[in-house]
Amino acid sequence: MDRKIYNELLKWKNEKNNIKPLMVLGVRQSGKTYIIDEFCKREYKNYIYVNLFENDDVIKLYNSDLNSDEKFAQFKVLLNFDFDKEDPILFIDEIQESEKLISELKYFCERHNNVKIICAGSLLGVKLKRSKFSFPVGKVKMLNMYPMDFEEFLMAMGENLLIKMIRDSYKNNKALSEPLHNKAMRLYYTYLITGGMPESVKSMVATNGDYIKYDISILPDIVSSYFKDMDKYVTSEAESLKIQRVYNSLPSQLSNLSNKFQFSKVVKGARAREYETSLDWLLASNMVLLSKMVRVPEIPLVGYAYNDIFKIYLSDVGILNSILKISMNDILSNNISLYKDVIAENYVANQLVCNNHDLFYWQNNTSKVDFLLYSKEGIIPVEVKASDNVRSKSLNVYFEKYHPKYMVRISARNFGFDSKKNIKSVPLYAVFCIEKDL
Numbered sequence: 019m020d021r022k023i024y025n026e027l028l029k030w031k032n033e034k035n036n037i038k039p040l041m042v043l044g045v046r047q048s049g050k051t052y053i054i055d056e057f058c059k060r061e062y063k064n065y066i067y068v069n070l071f072e073n074d075d076v077i078k079l080y081n082s083d084l085n086s087d088e089k090f091a092q093f094k095v096l097l098n099f100d101f102d103k104e105d106p107i108l109f110i111d112e113i114q115e116s117e118k119l120i121s122e123l124k125y126f127c128e129r130h131n132n133v134k135i136i137c138a139g140s141l142l143g144v145k146l147k148r149s150k151f152s153f154p155v156g157k158v159k160m161l162n163m164y165p166m167d168f169e170e171f172l173m174a175m176g177e178n179l180l181i182k183m184i185r186d187s188y189k190n191n192k193a194l195s196e197p198l199h200n201k202a203m204r205l206y207y208t209y210l211i212t213g214g215m216p217e218s219v220k221s222m223v224a225t226n227g228d229y230i231k232y233d234i235s236i237l238p239d240i241v242s243s244y245f246k247d248m249d250k251y252v253t254s255e256a257e258s259l260k261i262q263r264v265y266n267s268l269p270s271q272l273s274n275l276s277n278k279f280q281f282s283k284v285v286k287g288a289r290a291r292e293y294e295t296s297l298d299w300l301l302a303s304n305m306v307l308l309s310k311m312v313r314v315p316e317i318p319l320v321g322y323a324y325n326d327i328f329k330i331y332l333s334d335v336g337i338l339n340s341i342l343k344i345s346m347n348d349i350l351s352n353n354i355s356l357y358k359d360v361i362a363e364n365y366v367a368n369q370l371v372c373n374n375h376d377l378f379y380w381q382n383n384t385s386k387v388d389f390l391l392y393s394k395e396g397i398i399p400v401e402v403k404a405s406d407n408v409r410s411k412s413l414n415v416y417f418e419k420y421h422p423k424y425m426v427r428i429s430a431r432n433f434g435f436d437s438k439k440n441i442k443s444v445p446l447y448a449v450f451c452i453e454k455d456l
Contacts, residue, residue: 019174019216019223021053022372023163027136030159031061037131039123041113042138044163045304045333046247047240049216050138051111053163058136062107066099070115070139080118086125101133113137114145124154143302144251162304165214165334167372169450172205174223180205188451191442193432199445203430206447207350210361213336214368215240229346237340244305252299260296268306268330269342272360277379277386278311279330290326297330307331307367309377315390315397315420319378329379331367338364352430358404362446363388366402366428369449385412394455395423403429404446413441426452 023042030040044050058065070077075096079089094101101108113120126135137158139145146153166174172181180202187194194202211229212218218236225231245262252258267284274280279297281290300306308330310323332338339361344354352358367377370389380387380399389400399416401408408429417425417440424440434443444452 019049019166019170019220021049021163021166021170023053023161024057026161027054027057028061030161031134037127038157038159039126039135039137040159040161041123041142042136042161042163043143043304044138045165046140046244047215047217048163048165048304050163052216054109054111054136054138058107058109062134063105064099064103065107065109066097067109068097068111070110070112070119076119077116080116080122086122086129089122090125090130101130106132107134107136110135110137112139114139114142117145117149117151120146120149121152121154124157127154127157140247141251141303143304144299147298147302148251164304164372165336165368166216166219167214167369167450168206168209168447171209171212171214171219174219175205175227177205184448185451187433188444188448191433191435193434194445199432202445202447204350206445207352210335210339210349210365211346213237213334213339215334215336218336229350232346234340234346237337241337241341244303257296257299260293261299264293264296265300265305266341268332269338271330272338272364273357277329277381278327300330305333307333307371307377309367309379309389311381312378312390313380313382315380315399315416317392317397319376319390319392319397323378331364331377333368335361335365335368352404354404359402362404362428363402365446366400366449370452373450373453375452375454380416382415385415387412387416391426391452398422398424398426400426400428400452403427406430408443413439 042050042054055067068076079092079096123135126133169181183194183198184202208222208227208229211232212222215237221233221236248258248261252261263284271279271283281288281293284293301308308328311327312319312322314322316322339349348354354361366389370377375391378390380390387399388402391398391400399413399422401410401413406429408427408431413425413427424442426442426444428444428446428449430446431443432445
């Protein structure tokens with residue numbers, strides 16, 4: 019399946035004076051190994067793959083007392099690979115298994131920059147945050163990878179013509195025909211079932227969109243594997259239990275009337291100091307996403323954000339729906355009662371992050387705007403509705419107070435622009451069009 023991150027990998031390859039190794043971070047099973055392997059095979063003449071789960075000798079070598087030159091010389095022999103070959107690329111998978119090798123990336127950058135190196139790994143973000151080794155700051159380029167967004171889902175389903183029409187309609191504020199709008203909405207509801215995990219999408223593609231034949235065990239198995247892997251990267255069984263408690267509380271946290279994450283909802287009476295390390299672990303693992311609340315939507319948003327008032331989204335809307343155990347029929351018919359807005363909001367958060375938006379929301383004593391986007395037009399407020407009933411006072415309150423150049427409402431409605439209220443209407447299936455440069 020095609021992934022848009024491939025273009026980012028190409029940019030890294032083609033950068034002038036590119037000497038930095040590339041480290042790809044992302045939630046487990048989001049497709050990092052697959053797409054990096056495909057990239058290396060297609061774009062380089064000489065490619066070698068090393069998986070540190072399968073090559074303990076490399077770990078032992080870099081844990082030894084040899085100097086960097088000696089380690090490099092022996093590394094070549096271990097791999098039986100001549101790094102002086104034309105156009106070489108080295109992909110080190112599961113690199114989190116060797117802190118010393120991560121540190122040695124500085125040596126590769128400074129002494130052997132003819133060799134292109136890409137690194138990835140399971141829970142690599144957790145390892146980097148918790149390790150005490152010397153990270154090669156400034157000598158490694160970092161790239162985040164997320165589950166497949168809705169556009170990539172459409173690509174996998176062979177809907178490239180629909181993608182083009184959606185992008186054209188977004189650009190021109192021109193409504194799709196009713197049949198095409200309905201088709202796109204049906205595909206959006208199907209995506210709510212699969213989410214963006216490649217194995218899940220692949221199962222739906224294999225059934226040609228027949229959700230009855232879709233393998234509903236895939237997403238629960240992925241969540242189970244997350245917790246099985248966790249034991250390698252926690253300090254104790256007690257910490258593992260705390261992390262699971264925080265994660266399991268998130269579906270109900272998203273429906274909090276307070277519109278914020280509350281540690282007291284993890285376990286009755288719990289306090290921040292007891293569980294904030296567990297939440298940090300989940301953030302570092304990329305299993306969850308953080309959106310900070312701001313009361314004054316000014317540039318820079320991060321400067322006006324509250325560090326202790328925030329929302330937490332799951333990194334994949336399919337996993338959210340799997341945890342909620344909502345039937346596929348109810349998802350496809352949008353028969354989810356009040357939770358449909360929660361699910362739509364989590365979906366939008368996933369899509370925005372895929373387009374490199376930082377997540378912020380605005381709230382005062384009476385109103386709330388789901389997302390704030392920083393663009394060349396300033397701060398743009400974004401409201402999310404799961405249905406085509408878009409009545410809400412929040413955008414009106416925000417407009418009267420801050421006068422943004424325009425506002426965005428994401429809903430089940432078709433494309434359009436309300437010139438009186440200065441609101442751009444974006445259907446739920448078109449959020450992938452809201453790129454960094456609005």
